[in-house]
Amino acid sequence: MALALFDLDHTLINGDSDLAWGEFMVEQGIADASFLDAHEAYFDQYVQGTLDIDEFLNFALEPLGKHPRQALDNWHxxxxxxxxxxxxxxxxxxxLNYHRQRGDVLVIITATNAFVTTPIAQRLNVDQLIATTPEEVNNEYTGKPFGIPCFQAGKVKRLHAWLEQTHHSLxxxxxxxxxHNDLPLLESVENPVVVDPDQQLNQIAEQRGWPVISLR
Incomplete structure (x- = not known):
């Protein structure tokens, strides 16, 4: 029994759930068009590998602090x-079913925050989710992040904290x-697999002989 770790956006799903949530909020009138414009600019920085994750999270999570949890859950x-x-x-x-049949432990590990991604993981029948955590007080979101963002090297830190809690190993x-933002974690596992990669990761995979697959 081994760990089978999966990125979410553009890996298990064909799109970006965080950006899609921004689009949804604008379409529903929950946020104005400038929010989506800014979100798309941050996404471009993510693609380029220049994203300031703390700045982005303060921006992206702010709307969660402006609405009651019940309304947010209904919108979701x-x-x-x-x-x-x-x-x-x-x-x-x-x-996912292949790894279930092997008896592996399935984990989605994603930079996208847990409010957005928890129902997606549930829909995919993956019980273990490691995601960026929105701060909560009295079961309501504050609009701020909590703890280490699950991004780049932070994914490795969050994973190792989870390994200590669950006594699993790599x-x-x-x-x-x-x-390519996931390179630190790809380098940490025994079997890195590149899925429909961006150009930079595709080049790295070719250089290192990592398998490249498509789920599309």
């Missing part, structure tokens, strides 16, 4: 139907990702 149900369901990929679910481990 519509968001799943309208934005996320079209992003699911049959080959991704086949890959022996025989797999990690599937599309992004």
């Amino acid at each position: 149900q519509r968001f799943m139907q309208q934005k996320i369901e079209p992003m699911f990929q049959p080959k991704a679910e086949e890959l 022996a025989g481990s797999f990690f599937y990702s599309d992004s």
Whole structure:
């Protein structure tokens, strides 16, 4: 039994759930168009590898602090139907089932915050989720991040904290990702697998002989 770790956006799903949440909020009138413009600019920085994760999280999580949890959860149900369901990929679910049949422990590990991603992980029947954590007080979001962002080297730190809590190990481990931002974690597992990669990660995979697959 090994760990099978999966990035979410552009890996298990064909799209970016964080950016899609921004689009949804604008379409629903929860945020104005300037919010999406700024979100897209941050996404471009992510692609280029220049994203200031703390600055981005303070921006992206701020709307969660402006609305009651019940309203957010209701909006998220519509968001799943309208934005996320079209992003699911049959080959991704086949890959998850392959690791289930092996008896592996499935973990989604993502920079996108847990408010957005928890229902997605549940829909994919993956019980273990390691994600950037929005701060909560009395079961309401404050609009601020909490703890170490699950991004770049932070993914490795968050994973090792989880390993200490659960007593799992990286022996025989797999990690599937599309992004060069995940290079620190790809280098930490025994079986890195590159999925529909960005140009930079594709070049690295070719240099290192890592397998490259497509789930699209």
